[in-house]
Amino acid sequence: MFPNASPQALAARFTTLAEVLVPATSEDRAAGNQRKLLAAIAATEPATLGAVAERMGRGAPAMSRAVDALVRAGLVERTPDPDNRRQLQLRLSDDGRALLQQPPATNSRLAERLSRVAQSELRALERALEILERMPR
Incomplete structure (x- = not known):
């Protein structure tokens, strides 16, 4: 894992990953x-x-x-x-x-990719999303 992950480094990785997972035309x-x-x-x-x-x-x-x-x-x-x-x-x-x-078309494309992920990893993603959703806006 990444024991010294800074908020800036995580934000950069998250942004890059979002662009790769759901490329917007x-x-x-x-x-x-x-x-x-x-x-x-x-x-x-x-x-x-x-x-x-x-x-x-x-x-x-x-x-x-x-x-x-x-x-x-x-x-x-x-x-x-x-x-x-x-x-x-x-x-x-x-x-x-x-x-x-x-739902936006991008949802179905991402859902298709997520359908190939193990159930245990989907639960881990769900937990991460819960953390992100609780963050102040």
């Missing part, structure tokens, strides 16, 4: 960004563009283009705000909600 990254945006809208429904942009840490123009793409894809619905005619409300469509509930 540009398609995966785009889908991940789309899921994050759908989740931000869902978290504040009925959402406004400003609230979503703030939640995502992005500017309104970039978010406007991204939301436009989701509207065109039928994943988000835009409706007038009954209390403020100058503002639009954003809600997930049924398709958007269904997409958000599906």
